[in-house]
Every structure is written in C-alpha cells, then in structure tokens.
Amino acid sequence: xxxxxxxxxxxxxxxxxxxxxxxxxxxxxxxxxxxxxxxxxxxxxxxxxxxxxxxxxxxxxxxxxxxxxxxxxxxxxxxxxxxxxxxxxxxxxxxxxxxxxxxxxxxxxxxxxxxxxxxxxxxxxxxxxxxxxxxxxxxxxxxxxxxxxxxxxxxxxxxxxxxxxxxxxxxxxxxxxxxxxxxxxxxxxxxxxxxxxxxxxxxxxxxxxxxxxxxxxxxxxxxxxxxxxxxxxxxxxxxxxxxxxxxxxxxxxxxxxxxxxxxxxxxxxxxxxxxxxxxxxxxxxxxxxxxxxxxxxxxxxxxxxxxxxxxxxxxxxxxxxxxxxxxxxxxxxxxxxxxxxxxxxxxxxxxxxxxxxxxxxxxxxxxxxxxxxxxxxxxxxxxxxxxxxxxxxxxxxxxxxxx
Ligand SMILES: Cc1cc2nc3c(=O)[nH]c(=O)nc-3n(C[C@H](O)[C@H](O)[C@H](O)COP(=O)(O)OP(=O)(O)OC[C@H]3O[C@@H](n4cnc5c(N)ncnc54)[C@H](O)[C@@H]3O)c2cc1C
Numbered sequence: 001x002x003x004x005x006x007x008x009x010x011x012x013x014x015x016x017x018x019x020x021x022x023x024x025x026x027x028x029x030x031x032x033x034x035x036x037x038x039x040x041x042x043x044x045x046x047x048x049x050x051x052x053x054x055x056x057x058x059x060x061x062x063x064x065x066x067x068x069x070x071x072x073x074x075x076x077x078x079x080x081x082x083x084x085x086x087x088x089x090x091x092x093x094x095x096x097x098x099x100x101x102x103x104x105x106x107x108x109x110x111x112x113x114x115x116x117x118x119x120x121x122x123x124x125x126x127x128x129x130x131x132x133x134x135x136x137x138x139x140x141x142x143x144x145x146x147x148x149x150x151x152x153x154x155x156x157x158x159x160x161x162x163x164x165x166x167x168x169x170x171x172x173x174x175x176x177x178x179x180x181x182x183x184x185x186x187x188x189x190x191x192x193x194x195x196x197x198x199x200x201x202x203x204x205x206x207x208x209x210x211x212x213x214x215x216x217x218x219x220x221x222x223x224x225x226x227x228x229x230x231x232x233x234x235x236x237x238x239x240x241x242x243x244x245x246x247x248x249x250x251x252x253x254x255x256x257x258x259x260x261x262x263x264x265x266x267x268x269x270x271x272x273x274x275x276x277x278x279x280x281x282x283x284x285x286x287x288x289x290x291x292x293x294x295x296x297x298x299x300x301x302x303x304x305x306x307x308x309x310x311x312x313x314x315x316x317x318x319x320x321x322x323x324x325x326x327x328x329x330x331x332x333x334x335x336x337x338x339x340x341x342x343x344x345x346x347x348x349x350x351x352x353x354x355x356x357x358x359x360x361x362x363x364x365x366x367x368x369x370x371x372x373x374x375x376x377x378x379x380x381x382x383x384x385x386x387x388x389x390x391x392x393x394x395x396x397x398x399x400x401x402x403x
Contacts, residue, residue: 008152010036010136011335013165015143015155015178017046019118019314020300021171022125024321026069029134031325033335036165037135038157040142046126053197053279054118055223055236057083057210057311057398062318063114064402066124070131074124075116081226082111084208086398091216100395111208112398113311115225115236121314143172145181148295152336167335169324170298174286174305182293189360191283194246195308196239198278199225200261203270205232211268212309217241220265235269237261238308240283250278283307283363287356291345295336299324304352310359315400320348355397 012028014021017039028035039046058066066072088098102110129135141159146168148154153168170178179186206224213220221238239249239261249257254274262272286305291298300317327344331337 008164008166010034010163010165012036012167012169013038013153013155013163014169014171015146016171016173016300016302017041017126017137017139018171018173018300019122019125020302020317020321021169022122022129023065023069023071023318024169024171024299024324025129025135025137026071026125026132027321027325028335029132030069031329035135036163037129037137038141038143038155039137039139040158041139043137043139046137046139047123049119049122049126051117051119051276051279053199053236053277054308055115055197055225056118056121056314057223058114058116059315059398059400060113060402061400062315065318065322066121069128071121071124071128074127075120078228078230079116079120079226081115081224082208083113083115083210083224084111086112086210086212088212088214090214100398102395102399112395115210115223117225118314143178146178146296148293150294153295165335166295168296170296170302171300172302174284174301176298176302178296179288179298179302182296184293184298185289187285187287187289189285189307191285191307191363192242193240193283194243194280195283196237196241196246196249196278196280198237198274199276200235200237200258200272201275202233202235202272204268206235206269207232218264222265222269234275237265237272239264243282246280250280281308285356285360285363287353291348292341294338297324297341297344303348304356306356307359307363309363310355311398312355312359316352316355319351323347323351 011033012035014025014035014037017037021037025035025037063072084101086100100112102112129137141157144156144158146153146155152164152166155163155168170176172178208224210224211222219240223236223238225234225236227234258272258274265272285307288298288303291303299320301313303320304316306313306316324344327340328335328337331340
C-alpha cells in the first residue's frame with residue numbers, strides 16, 4: 001500500500017470508542033494508518049467500564065481476532081465461560097428441546113463459543129489501545145457535527161476543536177447521530193418489548209448450557225457465566241417482556257424480584273438470587289440503507305444493530321471492521337478511496353443481511369403468542385431437530401470457526 005502525503009491531522013477519525021470503534025482503531029493502526037478515536041465518555045469510564053448486563057457470546061472467529069490483536073491477554077481467564085450446549089425450548093406443551101453442540105457441526109468437539117461480560121471486553125480493548133501507543137484517544141468530547149469535501153472530513157467536537165482526516169468512521173452505536181447527519185437512512189425494526197439483563201446465582205450448576213426458552217407470555221434466556229468463584233452457579237438472566245412489565249420488575253425489591261424470576265424459570269436451576277444491577281434495553285434492530293458516503297463509513301451497531309437473540313452484534317461488528325481495513329489495503333493508499341468503501345459496503349451487506357433478516361424473523365415468530373405463531377414454533381422446533389443439515393448450518397453460524 002503506497003501512502004500519499006496528507007495535510008489532514010489524521011488518516012482516520014473514529015467517532016465512538018465502544019467495542020467496534022476501539023477494535024477498528026487497533027486494526028487501522030496495525031495497517032499503518034494514523035488514527036484518532038473520539039469518545040464522549042470520560043477516560044475513567046473507558047478504563048473501568050461499569051457492568052452493563054451484556055454477556056457476549058463470542059464466536060471462535062472473534063476470539064481468534066481478539067487473540068491476534070493482543071486484546072485477549074487482558075481478559076481474566078476466570079471470566080471466560082465456555083458454552084458447550086445451546087438448548088432451545090418453546091412453551092409448556094412445546095415438546096422436546098432443540099439442542100446444539102459443537103458435535104452437531106462440522107467441527108467436532110470443543111466449545112460452541114465463549115461467554116464474556118461486555119464491560120470486560122471493553123476494558124481489554126481500552127487497555128490494548130493504551131498499550132499500543134500509536135492511537136490518539138480523545139475522551140470526554142463528542143463529535144458535534146461534521147462535513148466532508150473531496151479531500152477530507154472536517155469534524156467539530158463538543159469542546160470546540162476542529163480536526164480533519166481523510167476518512168471518518170462512525171462507530172457511535174445503533175442510534176447513530178452521524179449516520180443521520182450523513183443523510184443515510186436505516187431500517188428500524190421496533191419489537192415493542194424491552195429486554196432486562198442481570199446476573200443471578202442459583203442452586204444447581206449450569207453445566208455450560210445456554211437455555212433459550214420461548215415460553216408463552218415471556219422469553220427467557222439463562223446464559224452460563226463465570227467469575228473468580230468458579231462455582232458454575234452463576235448465570236445471566238435475559239428476560240424479554242412488554243416494556244411496562246420490565247419497568248415493574250426493574251423497580252421491584254431484590255428479594256421479591258428473585259422470588260418472581262425463580263418462579264418464572266420454574267426452578268430449573270433451583271432458587272435464583274439477584275447478584276447485580278438490572279439493566280434494560282429497548283429491542284430495536286437497525287440496518288443502515290447504505291454503509292458509506294463520501295469519506296464516511298459506518299461500522300458496528302451504527303451499520304447493523306442486531307436483535308440480541310442470535311448473539312451476533314459484536315461478532316458482526318468485529319468482522320465489519322476487519323472487512324473495511326482489508327478493503328482499504330487493496331486501494332490507492334487513500335483511506336477515503338471510494339472504490340474500497342464500496343467494496344467494503346458490498347461485502348459487509350452480504351455478510352450481515354441474511355443473518356439480520358433471519359434473526360428478525362426468529363424474534364418475531366418466537367416472541368408472539370397468537371395461535372399461528374405458537375403452532376409455527378412448535379412445529380418448527382420439531383422439524384428443525386430432525387434436519388441434520390439445518391442443525392449443522394446453525395451450529396456453524398454460532399461457532400463461526402476461526403480462520
Ligand atoms: C442485551 C444484549 C446482549 C447482547 N449479546 C450479544 C452477544 O452475545 N454477542 C454479540 O456478538 N453481540 C451481543 N450484543 C450486541 C453488542 O453488545 C453490540 O453489537 C456492541 O456493543 C456494539 O458495539 P458498538 O461499538 O458498535 O456500539 P456501542 O457499544 O453502542 O458504542 C458506541 C460508542 O460511541 C460513543 N458515542 C456515541 N455518540 C458519540 C459521538 N457523537 N461522539 C463520540 N462518541 C460517541 C458512545 O459513548 C459509545 O461508547 C448484545 C446486545 C445487547 C443489548
């Protein structure tokens with residue numbers, strides 16, 4: 001790649017120091033570009049991110065990327081929980097569960113994936129960026145607005161500073177203001193429900209099984225997680241209900257909450273005890289109409305904000321920034337090279353659209369309780385369990401083997 005001399009302050013400015021933005025900064029720096037990340041949160045919030053309830057199911061590909069990028073070493077080994085089996089069930093009379101394990105895929109043995117708390121991934125990415133030393137990280141100031149010319153992106157920050165780069169990367173999350181400012185619309189699928197996530201301790205061991213239970217009137221996931229205690233008696237409870245119900249449960253007294261979720265889970269893991277903050281998110285999936293404009297590109301949730309049911313938002317975000325940096329490496333040496341941005345957009349759309357559509361279909365079919373949807377999911381699970389090629393394909397998607 002032949003670099004051209006530039007008058008801009010940076011080759012690349014990344015707006016947003018979330019997981020996608022920080023990963024992207026590491027990839028650009030590794031490829032020799034001069035990078036600046038702008039993050040509205042303070043340095044302290046990035047260095048010690050608060051628990052946000054999200055437990056990220058990492059694919060093998062994502063783990064491999066984190067290892068290669070020198071990020072994995074900053075995640076405490078005790079906090080990595082291998083996922084051995086994914087168990088899908090539907091309501092009371094739903095019949096036998098649909099089971100996925102690595103032995104159902106083409107890759108025999110080993111874990112399906114790895115569950116790691118999102119705040120620990122964010123912390124590890126921050127530590128690696130700081131250790132790298134080549135990346136400028138500006139915290140405590142947001143991108144207020146920007147404009148682009150043929151030659152560069154001119155970015156105004158909330159502290160009044162104006163900085164310039166040859167490419168502006170928007171990694172500012174699914175409700176991206178930069179996407180709107182660039183005039184890029186998005187498909188926004190509002191599921192009309194909220195999800196609550198929290199950690200619970202339980203009597204019986206989780207045996208590294210993730211349960212996704214599409215019950216009538218509620219959707220529950222219990223994801224195995226791990227901490228210093230290594231007791232296998234810790235899980236993440238993911239509860240999807242109408243917004244008013246979620247608000248009531250969030251405000252409930254912790255003892256009453258623990259009793260209610262023990263009952264809601266039919267004591268599958270015995271008595272549950274709330275151990276963490278209860279964090280809620282509105283369920284809205286987002287897919288940008290385009291992923292680029294002149295000297296401007298979208299990555300992470302700003303490009304594709306997935307419904308969490310298939311656990312792929314971060315995994316796809318990591319892939320997207322890899323695709324972007326790889327596409328630019330084939331270009332003229334200008335990080336705003338239009339043909340490279342087009343190539344990235346085309347490839348990333350191809351990598352994400354089928355999964356985005358399938359995830360929305362699953363989320364809609366499996367969370368509605370009208371009779372046609374109930375019947376469809378009961379029949380669907382029975383058929384799916386007998387379809388070996390289907391199970392292999394889903395297992396492959398869940399694992400996304402490294403390489
Ligand atoms: C409950 C739940 C469970 C999930 N589970 C999984 C899972 O198992 N597997 C998986 O792969 N994914 C999962 N995800 C998805 C995953 O968490 C997201 O895809 C990922 O966090 C998106 O990262 P991001 O950096 O694109 O966006 P964000 O994490 O939203 O980061 C955006 C950053 O931009 C900053 N910012 C915003 N505006 C500006 C501005 N104007 N200027 C400067 N900075 C700005 C924000 O402060 C923030 O730090 C889950 C999500 C949820 C809600």
